[in-house]
Amino acid sequence: MSDPVIDLESAGAASEGRGRLEAQSDSVRAGTRLLLVSNDAMRARRRPLAILGVWLFQALLSLAVAWPITRGIAASYADDPRGDAALFADGGYGLLEWLQAERNAVASITGTLAVMMAIALVLGTVPLIGLLTSLAYTTQDLRAPRAPHLVPFLARSMWPMLGLLGLGGLATFGVFALATGLAWWADDRLDDRFGEARAGQFSIAIFFVLMIFVAVIGVIHDLARAAVIRFRSGPSMALRAAFSAFWKQKLVLTWSWAWRALVGLLLLGGAALVSARFGGRPGVALVVLMVLHQLVVIARVALRASWLARALRAVDRTG
Amino acid sequence: MQRFALLLALAVAPNLAAADGVPVIDPAAQYDDDASLPAHAEDVVDYTLNASIDTSKHTVHGEGTIHWRNTSQTPVNELWVHLYLNAFKNERSVFLREPIGGFRGGEPVHDWGSIDVRSMELNGVDLWKGAELHRANDDDETDARVPLPNEIGPGESIDLHVVWDDKLPSVVERTGYDGSFHMVAQWFPKIARLEPDGRWAHFPFHHLAEFYADFGSYDVTLRAPKGTIIGATGPMTEWRQEGGEVVERHVQTDVHDFAWTAWDEFQKRQESIDGVKVTILYPPHFDYAAERELATMRFALPYFHSHYGKYPYDVLTLVHPPESAEEAGGMEYPTLITTGGPWYGPPGMLEIELVTIHEFGHQYFYGLLASNEVDWPFLDEGMNSYAEQDSMRAWRGEGSFLDYPGLRVSDSALHMAGGNELATKSRVAQPAYTFATGAEYGRLVYSRTAEIFETLRRVYGPELLDRALGRYARRARFRHPVPEDLLGAIAEVLGVDAEENTRAALFDKATVDYEVMSLASHARASPAGIFDDSGKRETRTRGTGDGKFEGWALVTRSGDLKFPVDVEMTAEDGTVTRVTWSGKEESVRLPYSGNSALAYAVVDPDHKVLLDTDTTNNSARSDSAPAGSTNRTLERTTFWGEIITGMLAP
Numbered sequence: 019m020s021d022p023v024i025d026l027e028s029a030g031a032a033s034e035g036r037g038r039l040e041a042q043s044d045s046v047r048a049g050t051r052l053l054l055v056s057n058d059a060m061r062a063r064r065r066p067l068a069i070l071g072v073w074l075f076q077a078l079l080s081l082a083v084a085w086p087i088t089r090g091i092a093a094s095y096a097d098d099p100r101g102d103a104a105l106f107a108d109g110g111y112g113l114l115e116w117l118q119a120e121r122n123a124v125a126s127i128t129g130t131l132a133v134m135m136a137i138a139l140v141l142g143t144v145p146l147i148g149l150l151t152s153l154a155y156t157t158q159d160l161r162a163p164r165a166p167h168l169v170p171f172l173a174r175s176m177w178p179m180l181g182l183l184g185l186g187g188l189a190t191f192g193v194f195a196l197a198t199g200l201a202w203w204a205d206d207r208l209d210d211r212f213g214e215a216r217a218g219q220f221s222i223a224i225f226f227v228l229m230i231f232v233a234v235i236g237v238i239h240d241l242a243r244a245a246v247i248r249f250r251s252g253p254s255m256a257l258r259a260a261f262s263a264f265w266k267q268k269l270v271l272t273w274s275w276a277w278r279a280l281v282g283l284l285l286l287g288g289a290a291l292v293s294a295r296f297g298g299r300p301g302v303a304l305v306v307l308m309v310l311h312q313l314v315v316i317a318r319v320a321l322r323a324s325w326l327a328r329a330l331r332a333v334d335r336t337g
Numbered sequence: 338m339q340r341f342a343l344l345l346a347l348a349v350a351p352n353l354a355a356a357d358g359v360p361v362i363d364p365a366a367q368y369d370d371d372a373s374l375p376a377h378a379e380d381v382v383d384y385t386l387n388a389s390i391d392t393s394k395h396t397v398h399g400e401g402t403i404h405w406r407n408t409s410q411t412p413v414n415e416l417w418v419h420l421y422l423n424a425f426k427n428e429r430s431v432f433l434r435e436p437i438g439g440f441r442g443g444e445p446v447h448d449w450g451s452i453d454v455r456s457m458e459l460n461g462v463d464l465w466k467g468a469e470l471h472r473a474n475d476d477d478e479t480d481a482r483v484p485l486p487n488e489i490g491p492g493e494s495i496d497l498h499v500v501w502d503d504k505l506p507s508v509v510e511r512t513g514y515d516g517s518f519h520m521v522a523q524w525f526p527k528i529a530r531l532e533p534d535g536r537w538a539h540f541p542f543h544h545l546a547e548f549y550a551d552f553g554s555y556d557v558t559l560r561a562p563k564g565t566i567i568g569a570t571g572p573m574t575e576w577r578q579e580g581g582e583v584v585e586r587h588v589q590t591d592v593h594d595f596a597w598t599a600w601d602e603f604q605k606r607q608e609s610i611d612g613v614k615v616t617i618l619y620p621p622h623f624d625y626a627a628e629r630e631l632a633t634m635r636f637a638l639p640y641f642h643s644h645y646g647k648y649p650y651d652v653l654t655l656v657h658p659p660e661s662a663e664e665a666g667g668m669e670y671p672t673l674i675t676t677g678g679p680w681y682g683p684p685g686m687l688e689i690e691l692v693t694i695h696e697f698g699h700q701y702f703y704g705l706l707a708s709n710e711v712d713w714p715f716l717d718e719g720m721n722s723y724a725e726q727d728s729m730r731a732w733r734g735e736g737s738f739l740d741y742p743g744l745r746v747s748d749s750a751l752h753m754a755g756g757n758e759l760a761t762k763s764r765v766a767q768p769a770y771t772f773a774t775g776a777e778y779g780r781l782v783y784s785r786t787a788e789i790f791e792t793l794r795r796v797y798g799p800e801l802l803d804r805a806l807g808r809y810a811r812r813a814r815f816r817h818p819v820p821e822d823l824l825g826a827i828a829e830v831l832g833v834d835a836e837e838n839t840r841a842a843l844f845d846k847a848t849v850d851y852e853v854m855s856l857a858s859h860a861r862a863s864p865a866g867i868f869d870d871s872g873k874r875e876t877r878t879r880g881t882g883d884g885k886f887e888g889w890a891l892v893t894r895s896g897d898l899k900f901p902v903d904v905e906m907t908a909e910d911g912t913v914t915r916v917t918w919s920g921k922e923e924s925v926r927l928p929y930s931g932n933s934a935l936a937y938a939v940v941d942p943d944h945k946v947l948l949d950t951d952t953t954n955n956s957a958r959s960d961s962a963p964a965g966s967t968n969r970t971l972e973r974t975t976f977w978g979e980i981i982t983g984m985l986a987p
Contacts, residue, residue: 080982088967117754
């Protein structure tokens, strides 16, 4: 049964911007009822607080990891008036000395980081569901969904999202392994005929061409995630919707993902250049750098949200 | 006593005039500029050889004449001959049976190699028939003894006519073939060096050791199949094609080895740099790597010239082997070096430059000085590692290994980390074959030596160390120096204390750890207690002071190295004062006075003593002083954590 459409403006929802509302089906509980927004209204710029919420999740998770690392560093540098400046000095002497002196701690931190990354991968599904829901739906009073509204979506969508994560991970790993294997084969087998340099160049080209498929897997994965939220469906229906949407707009969608990823990389590069310029300077310089870094993180989250909104619009058109 | 005698000799001995054209060490000479450089080496052994390579069978047939002169003070009745290629003959060779891992040369032998001397005639008599190829109960055939029919007295010379055949191995370490690429090194019967006291410096080819020989001249004519590009020691004086072969003749004086390479796929570039004709031979499409190597030479030739004396040869050949023969790379021969690496290296990762400058540096520390690489590997590998890091720093600053925005790591820092790793495990100054593992050899000989000299540079000043090493390099040119020659130069320029530290660090596994144990300060006030002044006894309480503070910082030194260090004291009001401590005592209580309480004390704040085994105890703070800020770490790790989290989720 398709959802009816409600005109936002006639419902007095000018503050939500132009667009149309679609009434939700009766299966949603009263009080936490969410209404599907029209296709054109699925825009990241309508949900700044959701973007900040994702940023907050990333910041808190990172702080949870950064804090014990910083405490470990403090044990070595607390008595030095310059603090941890030695770690950031050019040349790497302080950094290498610390890594050497604290190698057991470093090994432990590395292990912990690996575990945290795995946890982040799973836990990150929560803000992802929240963001997608926020992009696709609005409350009865035409406001952005809040926590109580998101709980039913969370409960219903968690397992499909994790299932897609597993499938996407396996597919990505498979293509990556294939790309690596083919590249290695090319490097090994072609050097007698073409020389080592040309064989190496062929192998790199093969690797990067296959990496395009990894990017495509990522695009379809995101489309499927969007479909889970849009259609409140399981993984198989979501994948059908994702493939259907991708098939109709292969190049447009891939480019849509790619330019945002590129801008994100440029922001990262810019941040690295600024970091290098600031070096290990304390005080105001450090505060400025921190603000700059966080703006970069927020911008990257916004780009991600923008892409997810695009994905929502794409799968929505298949419904 | 030996050290005192050396210093006394240096100080008071008169100039020793050369006799018979043989240069002697002149203790009073100041080798601080190139005017003092000897024009030529003492000519001990001349090789006039003809060699022909069969690139399909990987064999070399050689014939020629060896003119050898007894330059020692004693007559000899035997010769010792290096047959290095027999290291790859079978698994009973010293090279292959030594259980040494963790260094280069770990590739298994796919195709065995050997050198077979067919004859070695002296006045028509074949001496090789009586040659002793190996010792009793030892199958190694790299160190042959050849009895002579008559004694050769001091100053007398002989001419040997020698015929031999090489079978090159698959590349295991430095020499061998891969496909049609051939690196032909240590390929001819080489007369061992006869020391002035009449001892032969002969030895089997050890896994970790390199080479040692006398200076002389090489006149070598090489034949290879048509289309082969040859690179060899010395300038090419003749080139022609004869039938299906290319023939090249290379002549070089004042060297102690001759190596060559042959491959039909070499690309070639040539450039004149600092008056030297530099040729680079490299695999097809490795142009980017070749350009980086040439760029390195454009810096290195003038730099080493200014620091260690002019490079005296007309030519230098760089050979970049194919990646499949990478074990032939990273090696040095007179006027020819092998580099190596992939066709493309990221611009900010300077491994190509490091290898190139290191192998070029060996033209000095190995080539021109010709120290005994077997007995004193630190004199070439260690000193050259210091020269490598010093020159790379001068060229690329503190990003001389990794140079990326936000991450700059120096070559010197890497050597520091490597050197500290095994500082107490074994001595630096010992023969190559006595190291237990390749890792020990690499980290102590290369990195620890570099770290020791970098510490000297920081503590005593770059100008002084540059002068000391330059003096050593110029004075020892062509003269086979020993450690005392280096230590003598250190003593002359940096002083006896520096020389003692260097000796202890090289020979005695000496280390040092500076530590700030504690600090304290209090407001200055008139003292309390019972006082007998002017016949009157009175009890006083502590009076109010003048607002000033006084205190102390207790700094200790453990280990046997005694470097002078700065101690920086920071007061609560931010005032910073520095005092220098000689470091000779095991501890010192340094006084403090200032307008506020003492908050922090840091020993060696500029981190000059890289040999300090633990820098985490180099500072202390008072109870009331705030902990040093770690906000940089918090900020950076949080930022990068957010980036990684963002890539993973959502």
